[in-house]
Amino acid sequence: MFDRWKLKDFAPGEGRALGAFTEHFTMDDEWIAISAPGDVYQALTAAGRIQDPFYDRNELACAWVREREWWYRLEFSSVEAATLQADERFHLIFEGLDTFATIWLNGQELGSSFNMFREAVFDVTSRLRPAGTNTLVLCFDRPHDRIQDLTPPSWGLPMLDEIPGLGGKRTLMRKAQFGYGWDFGPDLPTVGIWRPVRLVRQRQAILAGVHFVTEQIDQAQDLALISLKAEVERFAGEGPLTVTFQLLDPEGAEVSAGTRTLLPGESTVAHFTARIEHPRLWWTPELGEPVLHTLRVSLSQGELLLNEQELQVGLRTLRLDQASDPEEPGTTFFRFILNNVPIFARGANWLPASSLVGSVSDERYTALLTAARDANMNMLRIWGGGIYEQDQFYALCDRLGLLLWHDFMFACAPYPENDADFVREVSAEIQYQVTRLRNHPSMALWSGNNEVQMLHQLLTSSIPGVPPLSGLLYFDEIMPRLVQEYDGHTPYWPGSPFGDGMREGDYHDWHVWHGIPLPPDDSSTGLPAGGLDLSLFMEPASGPTPEAVSFVHYAEDRARFISEFGMHASPTAETLRRVIPEDQLYHHSPAIDHHNKDNPKNKGDLLMSSVTGLPQNLEEYIDFSMIAQAEGLKFGIEHFRRRKPHCSGSLVWQLNDCWPGLSWSMLDYYGFGKASYYYVRRAYAPVLASFKALPDGSVELWLTNDTQQELHETITLQVRTFAGQTLWEQTLAVQMAATGSQPVWRSEPFQGADMAGQYLQVRSQQNRFPANRHFFAAIKDLERAPAAVEYTITRQGEHELQVHLRARTYAFFVHLTGVDEQTKISDNYFDLGAGEERTITLVNQAQALTPEQVSVAWR
Known part of the structure; x- marks a missing residue:
């Protein structure tokens, strides 16, 4: 009923002056079609009024869109209103309006909404026409008009307040903060209208809230204790009400059930508790299956069913352990305990899946989140500069076993505390979102913001006269109180990062990418000695050196939980071809640099110069930037995982992109995996073998086991030349505990001028972990002959190809391209030793695959 609308724009104030909210307003030839949920930019592109804003530099030509007011119009019938009973009502529910909206029904104003992040609900019982047509009109005002007389709180530094992402009037709006530009978008x-619109018929009473909690898991007794609270809102009628719940297992068998009666004038909340024997628990993928149960809660009066809710819930407990770490005195853990099992969070940061937030399809969510699960991830962090996601997102995380660290939507700026309306709006938003999401087993933590306290601490350490931080009212008072009141079980953390990182809390490791020294051992702030030189972020001339941005500095990081770290890389060639004009397809072209929102633009060049050397053409730029990113993330993840349990999490910045740009993502905007996606998938394997280089030239082999099974493994270590000669070999039988990490072998110091022509590798004879290798020199300095690979491509039915490869000499960075983003590749961007063979499978269920589509390349 509410998915097909008409759209028109006016100059600010013009629509009201012309009576665009009235029922008989026409100008029919000037309205264009738009879907809801949907996006204005997409509708304008379809109507030919703008060019694709993601192509070339078309973004700049779309600036006029924000200067207009936008009107939505819809006509609908409501025949149900003719049968309305005296104890019934109709509610019109807008789940998401972006942002300053006024709503009219049949020419009468219903009210307004000022917050993109919470629903707007209107009682339209007396305003619906039981026969004929109803006219629904919305006006979205130009945001600037609503805040032009307000002054945002400041960092005290005009140059920072003016940088996109670090301040400005965006903080005065409860609107997606990244929409006004960020360093990735x-x-x-x-x-x-960016979320669904519903007309709901209600009778006598409704279930205003349902809260399901697993109170305790007792593995010894194979028992779970659950509680359920059902809140009832009665608006008509007088008789007793009955609340019934039923919990069903995945096969539909009843696990638990109960009934409560609510008498008039007494409690409006029904409480239940139950014991479940032999519970089937919800786990992350490396620990088990994410088993979901169906919870049905109904509200009745006698035989009359008034309201019913059906939820997917998980039997699981989760807490945040911040106890003292006895092996590293003066520090505390920061680790999640799932069903009494400590876990290492292997994951990434999630951005909105498109800058056009109302346009993201269920299929896009499914593809991206499945890719995260398939990369051995068990946690995503929803970043605080974006959005609270669509319902489908959370349902998929529940099904896939992905835990969620969830920021509230505040990022990188001070926020106003002295505006009572703003404070009330934020409080209502927090209550709404906490209540909305509390039943999802994937919800692991609420965090107050992204980098607000961190930036203030950084500035006060470096610059005199920085004003006190505005926004702590939300992060220190309102948010923790409302999370406790409306949830009570999901942990709350004041911001990300928070704490000094090296000793407690979580940490954003941007020292490597920005070329900043890590804090000294005695730091209590997590900042470099003497504060921070802000010029590092401003101009290439004063920026970092190639040595400073080398990823080997990740080995100096002693933090407890790494909630951000990353490296920049190009998207795939196919993605660039879709959005960059052909005459601009060269490194640092104006169009390509426009799609790189990070500054200074040469940061990636510095990274490449220390890893691969500088590229000479676009093909080399794509490969070299991907190699530098992939090797850097691999190095960092391996270091963080070896430090388990002292470090208990590694969340890469970032999983995905909001547009087809040059960024820190592992999956580009169209869903193509960069090299880093496949490197990280291997580095996040539940069992990991990794090498640690020591100062004396020796190398340690570490095993990290994130599973619940004890590890008994036979491994083979070799030193080989790139030409294929085996210089040394050893076979080891190893044993290690579940969920542990430890060294299992150490070499004598490797010495000699010929080490650049050799590498050390490890393999599992039982295939319990991916093979790994250690180079004795930077990739650009390796001494090896040009690679040679033989391969054949064969069809295995209409939708599957197999590529069989054999390397005659060491082949680095072997990769398959040419297929579209719907094609699943079993592995990519890998090395082949001399004489090694591998078979890679490509599957595309949506369309046929042919051998001619596939290109195979290597370095």
Whole structure:
């Protein structure tokens, strides 16, 4: 009923002056079609009024969109209103309006909404026409008009307040903060109906809230204790009400059930508790299956069913352990305990899946989140500059076993505390979102913001006169109170990062990418000695050196939980070809640099110069930037995982992109995996073998086991030349405990001028972990002959190909391209030793695959 609308724009104030909210307003030839949920930019592109804002530099030509007011119009019938009973009502529910909206029904104003992040609900019982047509009209005002007379709180540094992402009037709006530009995405502030619209018929009473909690898991007794609270809102009728719940296992068998009666004038909340024997628990993938149960809660009066809710829930407990770490005195853990089992969080940061937030399809969510699960991830962090996601996102995380670290939507700026309306709006938003998401087993933690306290601490350590931080009212008072009141079980953390990182809390390791020295051992702030030189972020001339941005500095990081770290890389060649004009397809072209929102633009060049050397053409730039990113993330993840349990989490910045740009993502905007995606998939394997280089030239082999099974393994270590000669070999039988990490072998110091022509590798004879290798020199300095690979491509039915490869000499960075983003590749961007063979499978269920599509390349 509410998915097909008409859209028109006016100059600010013009629509009201012309009576665009009235029922008989026409100008029919000037309205264009738009879907809801949807996006204004997409509708304008389809109508030919703008060019694709993601192509070339078209983003700049779309700036006029924010200067207009946007009107939505819809006509609908409500025949149900003719049968309305005296004890019934109709509610019109807008789940998401972006952002300053006024709503009219049949020419009468219903009210307004000022917050993109919470629903707007209107009682339309007396305003619906039981026969004929109803006219629903919305006006979205130009945001600037609503805040032009307000002054945002400041960092005290005009140059910072003016940088996209670090301040400005965006903080005065409860609107997706990244929409006005960030260091990974465009300046395309969205507008319109971005979440569903519903007309709901209700009778006598409704279930206003359902809260399911697993109170305790007792593995010894094979028992779970659950509680359930059902809140009832009665608006008509007088008789007793009955609340019934039923919990069903995945096969539909009843696990638990109960009934409560609520008498008039007494409690409006029904409480239940139950014991479940032999519970089937919800786990992350490396520990078990993410088993979901169906919870049905119904509200009745006698035989009349008034309201019913059906939820997917998981039997699981989760807590945040911050106890003292006895092996590293003066530090504390920061680790999640799932069903009494400590876990290492292997994951990434999640950005909105498109800058056009109302346009993301269920299929896009499924592809991206399945890719995260398939990369051996068990946690995503929803970043605080984006959005609270669509319902489908959370349902998929529940099904896939992905835990969620969830920021509230505040990022990188001070926020106003002295505006009572703003404070009330934020409080209502927090209550709404906590209540909305509390039943999802994937919800692991609420965090107050992204980098607000960190930036203030950084500035006060470096610059005199920085004002006190505005926004702590939310992070220190309102948020923790509302999370406790409306959830009570999901942990709350004041921000990300928070704490000094090296000793407690979580940490954002941007020292490597920005070329900043890590804090000294005695730091209590997590900042370099003497504060921070802000010029590192401003101009290439004063920026970092190649040595400073070398990823080997990750080995100096002693933090407890790494909630951000990353490296920049190009998207795939196919993605660049879709958005960059052919005459601009060269490194640092104006169009390519426009799609790189990070500054200075030469940071990636510095990284490449220390890893691969500088590229000479676009093909080399794509490969070299991907190699540098992939090797850097691999190195960092292996270091963090070896430090388990002292470090208990590694969340890469970032999993995905909001537009087809140059960024820190592992999956580009169209879903193609960069090299880093496949490197990280191997580095996040539940069992990992990794090498640690020591100062004396020796090398340790570590095993990290994130599973619940004790590890008994036979491994083979070899030193080989790139030409294929085996210089040394050893076979080891190893044993290690579940969920542990430890060294299992150490070499004598490796010495000699010929080490650049050799490498050390490890393999599992039982295939319990991916093979790994250690180079004795930077990739650009390796001494090896040009690689040679033989391969054949054969069809295995219409939708599957197999590529069989054999390397005659060491082949680095072997990769398969040419297929579209729907094609699943079993592995990619890998090395082949001399004489080694591998078979790679490509599957595309949506369309046929042919051998001619596939290109195979290597370095």
